[in-house]
Amino acid sequence: MYWMTYRQHRTQLLVSAALLAVIGAVLLINGLLASGAADPRESFKAIYVYLSWLPVAPIAVGVFWGTPLLAAEFERGTHRLAWTQSVSRARWLAVKLGTLGLAVAVAGGVFGLMVQAWIDGYPTVRAADRFGDIALFSMTGVAAPAWWLFGFAVGTAAGALLRRTLPAIAVTIVIFVLVMVGLFRLREDYAEPVEVRIDHQSEVPHGMIVGTLLDAEDNTVGLRVQPADRYWRFQWTEAGILLAAAALLTGATAVAVRRRP
Amino acid sequence: MTDLPVLEATGLGKRYRRKWALRDCSLALPKGRVAALVGPNGAGKTTLLHLAVGLLSPSEGTVRSTGATAFLAQDKPLYRGFTVAETLKFGRLLNPTWDDAYAHDRVAALGLPLDAKAGTLSGGQQAQVALTLGLAKRPDLLVLDEPLANLDPLARHEVMRGLMEAVAETGLTVLLSSHVMSDLRDTCDWLVVLNGGRVQVSGDIDELIAGHRLLTGPAEDADALARRVEVVDRSGSRRQVSLLARTGPIPLGPQWTERPVDLEELVLAYLRRPDAASLPRPTLATA
Numbered sequence: 001m002y003w004m005t006y007r008q009h010r011t012q013l014l015v016s017a018a019l020l021a022v023i024g025a026v027l028l029i030n031g032l033l034a035s036g037a038a039d040p041r042e043s044f045k046a047i048y049v050y051l052s053w054l055p056v057a058p059i060a061v062g063v064f065w066g067t068p069l070l071a072a073e074f075e076r077g078t079h080r081l082a083w084t085q086s087v088s089r090a091r092w093l094a095v096k097l098g099t100l101g102l103a104v105a106v107a108g109g110v111f112g113l114m115v116q117a118w119i120d121g122y123p124t125v126r127a128a129d130r131f132g133d134i135a136l137f138s139m140t141g142v143a144a145p146a147w148w149l150f151g152f153a154v155g156t157a158a159g160a161l162l163r164r165t166l167p168a169i170a171v172t173i174v175i176f177v178l179v180m181v182g183l184f185r186l187r188e189d190y191a192e193p194v195e196v197r198i199d200h201q202s203e204v205p206h207g208m209i210v211g212t213l214l215d216a217e218d219n220t221v222g223l224r225v226q227p228a229d230r231y232w233r234f235q236w237t238e239a240g241i242l243l244a245a246a247a248l249l250t251g252a253t254a255v256a257v258r259r260r261p
Numbered sequence: 262m263t264d265l266p267v268l269e270a271t272g273l274g275k276r277y278r279r280k281w282a283l284r285d286c287s288l289a290l291p292k293g294r295v296a297a298l299v300g301p302n303g304a305g306k307t308t309l310l311h312l313a314v315g316l317l318s319p320s321e322g323t324v325r326s327t328g329a330t331a332f333l334a335q336d337k338p339l340y341r342g343f344t345v346a347e348t349l350k351f352g353r354l355l356n357p358t359w360d361d362a363y364a365h366d367r368v369a370a371l372g373l374p375l376d377a378k379a380g381t382l383s384g385g386q387q388a389q390v391a392l393t394l395g396l397a398k399r400p401d402l403l404v405l406d407e408p409l410a411n412l413d414p415l416a417r418h419e420v421m422r423g424l425m426e427a428v429a430e431t432g433l434t435v436l437l438s439s440h441v442m443s444d445l446r447d448t449c450d451w452l453v454v455l456n457g458g459r460v461q462v463s464g465d466i467d468e469l470i471a472g473h474r475l476l477t478g479p480a481e482d483a484d485a486l487a488r489r490v491e492v493v494d495r496s497g498s499r500r501q502v503s504l505l506a507r508t509g510p511i512p513l514g515p516q517w518t519e520r521p522v523d524l525e526e527l528v529l530a531y532l533r534r535p536d537a538a539s540l541p542r543p544t545l546a547t548a
Contacts, residue, residue, distance in 0.1 A: 080338060
C-alpha cells in the first residue's frame with residue numbers, strides 16, 4: 001500500500017518538494033543579504049509583497065493533493081480495482097490519508113520554519129512580526145501545518161462527497177476562502193484584549209492590535225492589544241480549531257468511502 | 262458434485278433509497294462453472310456482482326462465496342499512468358496469493374510490453390492486463406462485469422479464449438455479465454437471467470436447452486396445449502402461434518411441429534415474460 005500511495009502521488013510529492021525548495025532558497029538568499037542591506041525594511045518588503053499571499057498555499061494542497069485522491073478514482077472507476085484486491089477498504093484509506101496527511105503536515109511545518117527563520121533575519125524591522133501580521137501568523141508556528149492539513153482535508157472530503165474532481169476543486173476553494181476570512185476575523189477574539197493607554201510620545205506596543213480607545217472628543221487615547229507573549233496560546237487555539245475541522249472532514253470522507261459501491 | 266457452491270445468495274436484496282435494485286435473489290453457482298449473467302439494462306446485474314464481491318453490502322439476505330474472489334469491474338479500470346510492470350507490482354503487493362511468475366508469463370505470452378503505460382494500450386490489451394490482474398490472484402471465483410463491452414470482435418474472442426484457458430488450467434469458477442449472447446453460447450455452461458431486479462432463470466445451459474421446446478401450430482388449439490405444458494412465451498398471429506414451453510419431447514397433434522430452442526430464443530422468451538421463472542429447487546414461483 002505504501003508503494004502504491006507513493007506511486008500514485010509521487011508527482012505531487014516531487015512538485016511540492018521542489019516548490020518548497022525554491023521558496024526556501026529565495027527566503028535564504030534574501031535573509032543572507034538582509035544583514036548587509038542599507039535599508040532592511042526595503043529588503044523585507046521586496047519579499048513580503050509575494051510571501052503575504054502564501055496563506056492561500058493550502059488551497060493548492062487541497063486542489064492538487066486532496067481533491068484527486070478519491071475523486072480521480074471514482075471518475076475512472078479504479079476504486080473498484082483497488083477495493084477488490086486483498087487489502088480492506090478501511091486500510092486502503094487509512095494508509096493513503098495517513099501517509100499523505102503526514103507528508104502535508106511535514107511540508108507545512110517546514111514551510112513554517114523557513115518563514116520563521118526568515119523573519120528572525122529582520123530583528124529591526126517592525127513589520128516582521130509573526131503575531132501582529134495577519135499573514136505571517138498563519139505561516140509560522142503550529143498554525144502553518146494546521147492550515148495545510150485543513151486544506152488537504154477540505155479537498156479530500158470534497159472529492160469524496162462530490163466524486164468529481166472539477167466541482168470538488170471549486171468547492172474546496174470556496175470553503176477554504178470562507179474559513180480563512182472567518183478565522184482571520186475570529187482570531188482577534190481568541191482572548192480578551194488588553195487596553196494600553198498611549199499618547200503622542202509613546203511607542204506602539206508589540207502584539208496584535210485589535211482596536212482603539214477613544215475619549216469623549218474621539219481622540220485616540222489608547223489601544224486594545226493582544227500582547228506579543230500570547231503568540232503560542234493563539235497559535236495552539238487556531239491549530240486546534242483547524243485540526244478539529246480537519247478531523248470532522250476526514251470522518252465525512254471515511255463515511256463516503258464506506259458507502260461507495 | 263458434492264462440492265459446496267462457490268457462490269451462494271439467499272434472499273439477497275439491495276435497496277437504493279426507496280428503490281429496490283435487486284430483490285429476493287437466490288442462486289447457487291456450482292464449482293467449476295462458467296456462468297453467464299444476462300438481463301436488460303437496469304436489471305440489477307451490476308448490483309448483484311458488486312454484492313457478490315463485497316463492494317456493496319446487502320440490504321437484506323446474504324451472499325457468501327467460498328475462497329478468494331477476483332473482480333473485473335465494468336470498463337476494466339486500470340491506473341492509466343502505471344506501466345504494465347507497475348500494474349503487476351500493484352497486484353503482487355496487494356495480494357498475498359499473487360502468482361508473479363504466472364502474471365509475467367501471461368503478459369509475455371500476450372506480447373504486452375512491460376514498460377508501456379496502461380493508458381496507451383488498446384482496449385483489448387487493457388482487458389488482457391485487467392484479466393491477468395484478476396487471474397494471477399489465483400482466485401476460486403472470478404467475477405467479470407461486462408468484460409466484452411467496447412471490444413472489437415477479435416479482442417472479444419481473445420479475451421474469452423484467455424479466460425477459457427485459465428478455467429481449463431485451474432478449475433476456476435467464473436461469473437460474467439454480458440449482453441452479447443453470441444459470445445456466451447460457446448463458452449458458458451450456466452445461465453442466470455436477471456430481470457427487473459429478480460432472478461428468472463438459473464441453471465445448467467444444456468439442461469435448460471433440453472428442457473424447453475418451441476411448439477408451433479394452429480391458434481385454436483393453443484389454449485388446450487397450454488394447459489398441458491408450462492408456456493413461457495407465446496407469440497404469433499391469429500391463426501398460427503408459437504409457444505416456447507418448458508417441456509421435454511411431448512406427443513403433439515398432427516398440425517403441430519416442434520423444435521429445440523437456442524439460447525438466445527430462450528433468454529428472450531423469459532425476458533419478455535418477467536412473470537415466468539425457471540429455477541432449481543426450491544422453485545420460487547412468482548405470483
